[in-house]
Amino acid sequence: MKIYTSIKELQSDVLDLRSREISIGFVPTMGALHKGHLSLLQRSKDENDISLCSIFVNPIQFNNKQDLEKYPRTLEEDCRKLEQAGCDIVFAPSVDEMYPEEVKMQYDFGHLDKVMEGKHRPGHFNGMAVVVKKLFDICIPHRAYFGEKDFQQLMIVRELVKMNKIPVTVIGCAIIREDDGLAMSSRNTRLSPHERSIATEIYKTLLWMRHQAEQRTVEEILQQARQKLASHPEIKIEYIEIVDEETLLPVSDWNSSGNIRLLIALFLGEVRLIDNMRIR
Ligand code: AMP
Numbered sequence: 001m002k003i004y005t006s007i008k009e010l011q012s013d014v015l016d017l018r019s020r021e022i023s024i025g026f027v028p029t030m031g032a033l034h035k036g037h038l039s040l041l042q043r044s045k046d047e048n049d050i051s052l053c054s055i056f057v058n059p060i061q062f063n064n065k066q067d068l069e070k071y072p073r074t075l076e077e078d079c080r081k082l083e084q085a086g087c088d089i090v091f092a093p094s095v096d097e098m099y100p101e102e103v104k105m106q107y108d109f110g111h112l113d114k115v116m117e118g119k120h121r122p123g124h125f126n127g128m129a130v131v132v133k134k135l136f137d138i139c140i141p142h143r144a145y146f147g148e149k150d151f152q153q154l155m156i157v158r159e160l161v162k163m164n165k166i167p168v169t170v171i172g173c174a175i176i177r178e179d180d181g182l183a184m185s186s187r188n189t190r191l192s193p194h195e196r197s198i199a200t201e202i203y204k205t206l207l208w209m210r211h212q213a214e215q216r217t218v219e220e221i222l223q224q225a226r227q228k229l230a231s232h233p234e235i236k237i238e239y240i241e242i243v244d245e246e247t248l249l250p251v252s253d254w255n256s257s258g259n260i261r262l263l264i265a266l267f268l269g270e271v272r273l274i275d276n277m278r279i280r
Pocket residue numbers: 028029030031035036037039040145146147148149150173174175176177183184185186
């Protein structure tokens with residue numbers, strides 16, 4: 001496994017691979033890798049000749065300074081995991097390498113980046129789009145793998161690719177969960193044992209919502225889901241939404257959309273967690 005920190009060196013090798021018609025699968029991450037990340041890598045390995053994984057904690061997508069400071073950084077261990085999992089190339093640049101100058105680019109994704117995460121984390125999706133576009137320019141992958149764990153991000157990346165006519169196929173991958181249903185996340189390591197035991201309520205609530213759907217109104221389900229989660233004093237809900245998967249706009253009844261998704265964001269103590277589930 002080759003590890004690069006220089007854009008120039010990686011790009012020259014990537015161009016060489018492409019000139020030899022070797023297909024490149026790309027998995028962008030912020031490190032602190034878990035089985036969710038590795039499932040994306042596995043999919044890339046199944047579908048490409050070479051798999052490239054980036055590890056970069058992107059400062060411009062953090063709207064909360066404390067979250068950025070506390071974000072786990074485990075580069076050596078990540079590289080060990082990637083090597084074991086059969087990754088071919090790791091790209092782990094410094095912040096100066098990625099952003100030698102101030103970033104001025106401002107994207108507009110219409111309402112896609114104004115709702116849910118966009119509303120609660122101002123600037124987050126712009127920072128994410130800037131880094132993903134830059135990483136695509138550097139790595140020039142044939143296919144790129146993103147988790148449905150960050151469902152809104154996946155939709156915005158698809159839009160970014162469409163807007164900029166980037167010749168890459170974006171592939172969405174299923175959410176990988178712990179045995180008790182908690183969606184795997186690098187932030188889970190920051191939960192106290194007590195918070196960790198409560199965290200499973202997010203998954204349980206999503207399951208309950210899916211199970212109850214169509215037996216009650218959308219509004220009733222939202223209200224009761226809020227009540228369920230709010231009964232734990234450690235939980236501070238940011239949003240619970242029932243939306244159309246394409247537009248990400250709230251649905252008012254179960255028949256108003258073909259593909260409906262449930263999304264939850266909340267603070268458990270100081271840790272912000274998100275999760276989602278397709279209803280049909
Ligand atoms: P992150 O390192 O959090 O930026 O995540 C890198 C990629 O891994 C993103 O495309 C995430 O959606 C994806 N990912 C994170 N957690 C999971 C999970 N539990 N299951 C599947 N994909 C995930």
